Amino acid sequence: MFYQCPKCKTCWQHPISKCPNCFVQPERIRSNKAKVIGVSRVIIPTLTHPIVPYFALVLEDERGNRWAQKSVKEYKVGEEVSFDSESSPEAVAIWRVKYDILEAIEKIVELIGGIKINQNSKIIILPTLIFPAHPYLGENTNPQVLDTVIKFLIQKGAKAENIKVAGQSFDEIPIEVSAKKSQFLQVCTENKVGLLDLAKTKFVKKTADSFNFEISAELYEQDIIINLPTLNIHPKLGVSGATENIFKFLNKRSYLALKYLFASEQIFSKINESLPENILTVGEAMNVQKKNKFTVLLSFVLAGYNMVNMDRVFAEICMLDSLPEYLKKTKIENIPVIGRKIKEVQFNIETI
Numbered sequence: 001m002f003y004q005c006p007k008c009k010t011c012w013q014h015p016i017s018k019c020p021n022c023f024v025q026p027e028r029i030r031s032n033k034a035k036v037i038g039v040s041r042v043i044i045p046t047l048t049h050p051i052v053p054y055f056a057l058v059l060e061d062e063r064g065n066r067w068a069q070k071s072v073k074e075y076k077v078g079e080e081v082s083f084d085s086e087s088s089p090e091a092v093a094i095w096r097v098k099y100d101i102l103e104a105i106e107k108i109v110e111l112i113g114g115i116k117i118n119q120n121s122k123i124i125i126l127p128t129l130i131f132p133a134h135p136y137l138g139e140n141t142n143p144q145v146l147d148t149v150i151k152f153l154i155q156k157g158a159k160a161e162n163i164k165v166a167g168q169s170f171d172e173i174p175i176e177v178s179a180k181k182s183q184f185l186q187v188c189t190e191n192k193v194g195l196l197d198l199a200k201t202k203f204v205k206k207t208a209d210s211f212n213f214e215i216s217a218e219l220y221e222q223d224i225i226i227n228l229p230t231l232n233i234h235p236k237l238g239v240s241g242a243t244e245n246i247f248k249f250l251n252k253r254s255y256l257a258l259k260y261l262f263a264s265e266q267i268f269s270k271i272n273e274s275l276p277e278n279i280l281t282v283g284e285a286m287n288v289q290k291k292n293k294f295t296v297l298l299s300f301v302l303a304g305y306n307m308v309n310m311d312r313v314f315a316e317i318c319m320l321d322s323l324p325e326y327l328k329k330t331k332i333e334n335i336p337v338i339g340r341k342i343k344e345v346q347f348n349i350e351t352i
């Protein structure tokens with residue numbers, strides 16, 4: 001993606017609000033083709049790039065714009081670099097956010113087969129919202145990612161009044177307090193979308209084997225459901241990401257009772273049978289929390305329809321020494337990974 005001033009034709013690799021010469025807003029210009037014009041083979045590992053060898057490519061698009069990209073696959077000068085999309089529900093797409101979150105969201109959604117939206121589509125977005133914390137602490141979904149996803153949906157044809165951002169408090173902290181401090185409230189107000197406290201919605205009873213769930217009725221009235229977790233490493237859970245976030249669609253009482261009786265993985269495998277199909281998960285790994293609560297700047301996003309696969313891919317990216325119980329049965333080699341390769345973004349999160 002490049003940003004070009006429509007007047008003086010100056011190009012930038014990063015988004016800027018106005019051209020410093022003409023004071024007009026640059027246009028976003030997509031690169032459709034990327035040709036390799038330079039290759040360097042890197043054989044010395046570093047903390048952020050522990051997997052070697054890899055290749056540092058210099059790419060050039062059809063307009064002569066150039067940029068660098070890491071690749072685990074070797075390319076020859078003159079070859080074209082492309083990324084295939086995959087519409088399998090098991091697939092997980094990975095994309096790195098360079099400067100522009102919108103570019104990354106557009107790319108991962110396209111990679112997993114796109115999304116069909118019209119002006120009547122009713123959409124619910126469930127970001128991680130667990131703590132009244134400033135964005136840099138990485139407790140909740142990054143508000144810039146939430147803002148970008150809303151703008152992306154509107155750009156695709158959705159109406160702001162048909163979009164809801166949902167949350168629910170499972171502790172003593174009122175959801176409004178968390179929404180304000182996390183800057184979600186501001187994002188919702190600016191985009192004119194509603195903030196929905198799931199605790200105030202009706203819940204419907206669903207049963208799967210001996211498990212009884214009370215799931216928000218709102219969910220069954222939507223055309224599109226977007227699970228928008230922040231992906232983190234958790235001291236007890238191992239990974240706190242896509243699957244953990246989905247529990248917020250349950251009634252608090254039902255959730256606490258189930259948590260008391262069963263392990264998360266047992267609840268998840270059953271709740272998944274009761275949830276509507278085709279929940280799109282967009283996982284953000286902008287500032288990722290380690291077990292010690294310090295954050296690491298990762299800057300990538302994942303997308304897919306299988307939440308367990310997404311958490312498994314995230315655990316692999318972070319090179320966790322031991323997998324949490326609920327991810328042990330999911331073999332990484334069976335997950336179709338599209339976009340960037342795991343090895344291109346992988347590093348040991350605990351040693352960095």
Ligand SMILES: [Zn+2]
Nearest residue numbers: 005008019022
């Ligand atoms: Zn200009």
